[in-house]
Structures are given as C-alpha cells and as structure tokens.
Amino acid sequence: MDTDYAIIGGGVVGLSIAWGLLKRGKHVVVLDGEDGGFRASRGNFGLVWVQSKGLNQPRYAEWCQQSAAAWRGFADELGEATGGNLGLEQDGGYDFHFSEESLEETVAKYEVLKAKLGGNYPYEVLRGNALRREEPEIGSAVVGAILHEQDGHVNPLRLLQSLAQAVRGLGGAS
Numbered sequence: 001m002d003t004d005y006a007i008i009g010g011g012v013v014g015l016s017i018a019w020g021l022l023k024r025g026k027h028v029v030v031l032d033g034e035d036g037g038f039r040a041s042r043g044n045f046g047l048v049w050v051q052s053k054g055l056n057q058p059r060y061a062e063w064c065q066q067s068a069a070a071w072r073g074f075a076d077e078l079g080e081a082t083g084g085n086l087g088l089e090q091d092g093g094y095d096f097h098f099s100e101e102s103l104e105e106t107v108a109k110y111e112v113l114k115a116k117l118g119g120n121y122p123y124e125v126l127r128g129n130a131l132r133r134e135e136p137e138i139g140s141a142v143v144g145a146i147l148h149e150q151d152g153h154v155n156p157l158r159l160l161q162s163l164a165q166a167v168r169g170l171g172g173a174s
C-alpha cells in the first residue's frame, strides 16, 4: 500500500495525528492493535485538566492552559465532521481535600505558580457550607475543595469513536 504516513497505534494520539495529516491532504494508514487490547484512550477519566499540572514547570502549566483553551474549537470541529457530540464541558473542576494541611499546602503551591503565570490561574477555595451549597452530596470527610475555572471534561469513548470516524471519513486506512 502506498502511503505518506504509517501511524502505529490508533488511540487518541495516533488518531489525532492521523486526522491532522489527512486534513492537510496526506495519505495515512493507521496500524492498531487487537479490538480487545487495553487502551488508555478507552479507559481514562476524560478530564481536560489544568490545575496541579506543571506546579514546578510554569511553561508546562501554560501549555496545559493553551491546550484546554483549544479544546472547544477542536471538539466543535470534530463534532461537525462526524455529527457527534463529545460531551465537552469546561465549567470548572474540583480538587477535593481531606485535611486542612493538604489544602493549605496546595493553595500555597498554586499561589507560587499563579505569580509565575502573571496572575492567570483562576481558582477559588471552597470550605464547609460554601462547598456544601455547591455540592450538597459531598461527604463530611471533605474539608474543602479547590475549584479551578479552566478545568473540564469530555466523554472519552465518544472522543475515541469520533476520531476514528473522522479519520475514516477522510479516507484514512486502517
């Protein structure tokens, strides 16, 4: 088979690269494993996460922010190409804490990172009643949570399925 690119692995990474190349008019073949094989792309939590990433590496933290910001356009484009809905929601995410110490420790780290990012690290700390007003079902063992505005999630199975469909739709071979 003649092809410009052979991509080994049909998880989200391989399929995303394949889709990008196909959109640029390249011929692509994706070589994947068995249907029953374990795939991180199938078993992950679907978090599109920013908080706590790159705590000691501000540039990496910025990449995570840029990547999360690019998700809406990516999800819309993929949804339009496949007629699917990836279930992307980016209305914030919680990091729950079971002790004041760990909460304070984490907030201190976030403040250091926030300063390095020029203040672009939008989060708030919710404790006690403030947290329970937002999340009434939360257990009493949780002393507080950090709500980071840039966090979100996507449906990982729909993402994988849509990418595979988009790749096939543009003539990608497998």
Ligand SMILES: Cc1cc2nc3c(=O)[nH]c(=O)nc-3n(C[C@H](O)[C@H](O)[C@H](O)COP(=O)(O)OP(=O)(O)OC[C@H]3O[C@@H](n4cnc5c(N)ncnc54)[C@H](O)[C@@H]3O)c2cc1C
Pocket (backbone or CB within 6 Å): 008, 009, 010, 011, 012, 013, 014, 031, 032, 033, 034, 037, 038, 039, 040, 041, 042, 043, 044, 045, 046, 047, 048, 049
């Ligand atoms: C439990 C868990 C939870 C996670 N939660 C999140 C999360 O919330 N948010 C997040 O961003 N990330 C999360 N991740 C990480 C994320 O899932 C992975 O970074 C991502 O799925 C990696 O995609 P991939 O395509 O590189 O790998 P995979 O999905 O593992 O795909 C690799 C593919 O390569 C194929 N393959 C392997 N060897 C060969 C071979 N020799 N020949 C041909 N094909 C081969 C396999 O069959 C497979 O299809 C999580 C990971 C795990 C394990």
